[in-house]
Amino acid sequence: MRVSILGAGAIAYGAAAYLAQAGHDPMLWSPSGERTKELAAGTPLTATNAVDGTFTPRIAQSCSEAVETADAVMIALPGYGHKHVFDAAAPHIREGQPIIISSHASFGALYLSKLLAARGVRAPIIVWGTTVTTGRQKSPTEVFVATVRQKVDLATVPQSAIEEGHALCTALFGDRFVKRDGLLAIALSNLNPQNHLAIALLNLTRMERGETWGQGENVTPTVGRLIEALDEERLAIAKTFGLSVRTVKEHFSLSFHVPMGSVSDMNQEMHRQGRGGFGPTTVNSRYVLEDVPFGLAPTALLGRMVGTPATLHEAGITLFSAAYGRDLTRDNDLLPALDLGNHTLEQLQSLCHSGF
Structure with missing residues (x-):
């Protein structure tokens, strides 16, 4: 699957490496454009430890390019960047296009739902209680993946999309997701x-x-x-x-x-x-x-x-x-x-x- 990751820090890089290793086709978009310059110039992404290898994720030059070419979109950056990215991505999200928030913070899924509703667009928003990978970015082209979590809590907005959301995340990241009873449960699951x-x-x-x-x-x-x-x-x-x-x-x-x-x-x-x-x-x-x-x-x-x-x-x-x-x-x-x-x-x- 083509998965566009909006973010370019340790979690985004770890997710890109994991997806590429699993045979998917990740694309990274850096909101500032700075973090992915070396990757865009052709330097490969090197991951070590829990995910190990050298990968060549595609690099988007704009948020619209990232969203419009994706089968699924993943938000992977700190909470203080979520609103900016939601605002940038919402105009380009199409009907039924799944969005994963890794990890969910401060009822951001409701804010994104509000933006999409204003356009008359319905899309499943998948929220995680934490991230699949942990680690740190060692350089603009290197990520140390400390661990891949065994279990990650998951819910969706609307709640009726839970089976669809669970199946998608399992196809992308493996059998590690635990279905929880809605967004409120996830809001109280990020430890x-x-x-x-x-x-x-x-x-x-x-x-x-x-x-x-x-x-x-x-x-x-x-x-x-x-x-x-x-x-x-x-x-x-x-x-x-x-x-x-x-x-x-x-x-x-x-x-x-x-x-x-x-x-x-x-x-x-x-x-x-x-x-x-x-x-x-x-x-x-x-x-x-x-x-x-x-x-x-x-x-x-x-x-x-x-x-x-x-x-x-x-x-x-x-x-x-x-x-x-x-x-x-x-x-x-x-x-x-x-x-x-x-x-x-x-x-x-x-x-x-x-x-x-």
């Missing part, structure tokens, strides 16, 4: 924001000083307990909605192939195996600049809507905003465009089920 809150907050000076530090190694028992407490808040909100979502312990075990245990124990085992990764070396990290406005803020909003306040999530937002000297929730450009704060719970549930 990166809560995990990164604890990791970044309790290692913030390491980030600020630009130190090289092992992430798994530094998920100590203290950090692990905070992650587990944050997880309890998320699970409580999901329970109020009557939704089944993965626990943080299941997430670490399934994503990183370690035996179930405490969050700290699993991270220490990842470190012992050489798969614990490294933490951010700058405060200008997506662990804060993406995950606070686009991850923590939506979870906190849902907690307030159902009367199950996420106290630790709210505290994390406040603490990071104080440390960074600005209200980080204002960086979220999706929630204001949807005005979800002025929707009733029933209206939100209806939108998550059917879209606009």
Whole structure:
């Protein structure tokens, strides 16, 4: 299949390498045009570790070229780039053309649904609770794929497209997708924001000083307990909605192939195996600049809507905003465009089920 990936970071490169290795035909589009210059000039993409090989993905010169030539479109970039890419892609998406959001953030699927509805276009929007691959971009032509996750939660907007969405993702990325009960379940399934809150907050000076530090190694028992407490808040909100979502312990075990245990124990085992990764070396990290406005803020909003306040999530937002000297929730450009704060719970549930 021809799959156009809108994004050009580690997740986009990892997805392109995985798809090419599986016999598909990926195309990359860089919103800035900068990251893919060397690939466009003919240098191959080299992937190492969990995906290993040299590949030659096609490179799009425009968003319209990427979307219009694709059997399926995949959004793969940080949450703070989603609205820009949705705005660029929506005018070119055709009736029935599937769009995968890897991974979904801040009800972006509803924003895209709203853009498509304004054109009278219906297309299945497939949302993932996390990414298929993890890793880091070593250069404009190299990606280190740390792991390929065993299980990834999936839902669709509209919810009636779930079988179609599941079949497509399985054809592209293999039998690893777990069907969840709609967009709300996925909105409460991305564990990166809560995990990164604890990791970044309790290692913030390491980030600020630009130190090289092992992430798994530094998920100590203290950090692990905070992650587990944050997880309890998320699970409580999901329970109020009557939704089944993965626990943080299941997430670490399934994503990183370690035996179930405490969050700290699993991270220490990842470190012992050489798969614990490294933490951010700058405060200008997506662990804060993406995950606070686009991850923590939506979870906190849902907690307030159902009367199950996420106290630790709210505290994390406040603490990071104080440390960074600005209200980080204002960086979220999706929630204001949807005005979800002025929707009733029933209206939100209806939108998550059917879209606009």
